[in-house]
Amino acid sequence: ICKTRYRVMDFIGEGSFGKVAQCLDLNMGRRVALKIHKNNKHMVNESEVAILEKVRALDPDQNNIVKYIDNFRFNDISCLAFEMLDRSLWKLMEMDKFEPLSLAEIRSVTYQLLVAFEALKNIGIMHTDLKPDNIMLVNHRDHPFKVKLIDFGLALPVRKAKVGMTIQPAAYRALEVNLGLPLSESVDMWGVGCIMAFMYFGMNLFPSSCAYKWMKTVICLLGHPNDFQITTGKHSLIYFTWDECAQRFTDLAKTLESLLSDCPPLYCMYLLAGTMTMVY
Structure with missing residues (x-):
């Protein structure tokens, strides 16, 4: 997905929003879950990022909320990186x-x-x-x-x-x-x-x-x-x-x-x- 940081290892989920890929974070040497949007409407994606930035202020482990890591665009596709978890x-x-x-x-x-x-x-x-x-x-x-x-x-x-x-x-x-x-x-x-x-x-x-x-x-x-x-x-x-x-x-x-x-x-x-x- 991103030649400089994330290497796609597998696709692990799909929904109405798009796909979730298991990736290797080449900078940190850890696995992450990458949410890849189908909908590239900037206002919709920016709204989610704004919420995540606000939620980021909370301790993800103490408050039982997924850790938000990064957001970027690749080939005009919105991508969000989160900590890798187990199963739903x-x-x-x-x-x-x-x-x-x-x-x-x-x-x-x-x-x-x-x-x-x-x-x-x-x-x-x-x-x-x-x-x-x-x-x-x-x-x-x-x-x-x-x-x-x-x-x-x-x-x-x-x-x-x-x-x-x-x-x-x-x-x-x-x-x-x-x-x-x-x-x-x-x-x-x-x-x-x-x-x-x-x-x-x-x-x-x-x-x-x-x-x-x-x-x-x-x-x-x-x-x-x-x-x-x-x-x-x-x-x-x-x-x-x-x-x-x-x-x-x-x-x-x-x-x-x-x-x-x-x-x-x-x-x-x-x-x-x-x-x-x-x-x-």
């Missing part, structure tokens, strides 16, 4: 056929994530892209379940979070995002809760294929959003309607069966066991 939480669980983790393992990972997000809150940054792929094990053989938060490509300062904007992966998206309520660092805390459920059940707690089914599942498990949230929400009428007779908001579902027909077994177990109630 998703990859770990995939290798174990999505067997649930133990409570001790879940507790350890959750604590480290909370430390990371507390540090980001202190500098006014929202990550907005928490998912198992963006939680990396540092060295699972020598330090089991030591993790770091990665990928700040969609991160933004809290002051730039606008009501109604769509952020976060669908299965990890906070209620206030889907309803169109004011946004804050709390959306990342919702994501942490979803990660905890993913580790405990070996599957996502909320469906990602349809925002409407997502909302139905939230209602099943957590109850109906209150009237203030619904009346304030910019997107609320996608999911709820005003019942003139009952003088309250009701969701738009016609039958519980329409939800259960496409629900993963986990949701069905919750509903059929009667541990949660549907609110109409």
Whole structure:
């Protein structure tokens, strides 16, 4: 990639943003992970670099955040260099056929994530892209379940979070995002809760294929959003309607069966066991 410093050894990942290459840093004699962007829009890439420069002020080891090393352009392609880590939480669980983790393992990972997000809150940054792929094990053989938060490509300062904007992966998206309520660092805390459920059940707690089914599942498990949230929400009428007779908001579902027909077994177990109630 860069004749003077980085030698590409292997490509180890690919996503919508581009590719990740394992490289040898010829200056330092160490392996690094190089994020190579597909999108060469300068404003987008400069925004990520600006966030990373702000995050760089945090101690990456104490705060469980990936260490950012360098950024440069090669043949007009934006490249970002980071410390080399082990594998993602998703990859770990995939290798174990999505067997649930133990409570001790879940507790350890959750604590480290909370430390990371507390540090980001202190500098006014929202990550907005928490998912198992963006939680990396540092060295699972020598330090089991030591993790770091990665990928700040969609991160933004809290002051730039606008009501109604769509952020976060669908299965990890906070209620206030889907309803169109004011946004804050709390959306990342919702994501942490979803990660905890993913580790405990070996599957996502909320469906990602349809925002409407997502909302139905939230209602099943957590109850109906209150009237203030619904009346304030910019997107609320996608999911709820005003019942003139009952003088309250009701969701738009016609039958519980329409939800259960496409629900993963986990949701069905919750509903059929009667541990949660549907609110109409």
